[in-house]
Amino acid sequence: MKKNCSCGQGMDVTMRTIVHARKIHIHHVPVYTCGSCQYSELLPDVKDEVVFIMRRLVQKGMVEEQSVAFDHMHEVASVIKECLEYKEDNYLALFERLSTERVNQLLDLYLVAKACKDTDWMNDIERRLNQLTGFSVEEHQAKIS
Secondary structure: OOOEOOOOOEEEEEEEEEEEOOOEEEEEEEEEEEOOOOOEEEOHHHHHHHHHHHHHHHHOOOOOOEEEEHHHOOHHHHHHHHHHOOOOOOHHHHHHHHHHHHHHHHHHHHHHHHHOOOHHHHHHHHHHHHHHHOOOHHHHOOOEO
16 A cells, blocks of 8 residues: 555655654654655654653653654664665665564574573563564555655
8 A cells, every 4th residue: 555645646754853842852753755745644653652752751841852863762763764875766675674684683682682681671672573573564655765
């Protein structure tokens, strides 16, 4: 399924900075963007995590501006950002290849965490693996730009 905008044009996946209350800046968030009308919306797969981060930062009662790199917290965002560093014609194949490499890296890290009996680290790696394995690139056949 290709994502189309309400104006009828196709949408690209781009990385944007989400700003909340002029104080919270979440960088490198994957969003659908329409090149025709400039409408943007979060990828459904990352929306809950972005909202969670915003709420967590608001609950801390922060008074100063704060910046967070979303690609450091979410594996799908990280792989999409990595795809943008390449000049490829077939971003879907590139995303699949980089995702597979990342899953293998995380599985290797999981073995180290397990050997160290570090359950917090193991849980974090499981969460990150679930982000990647739960993401279907076929549902997001938009151009990555």
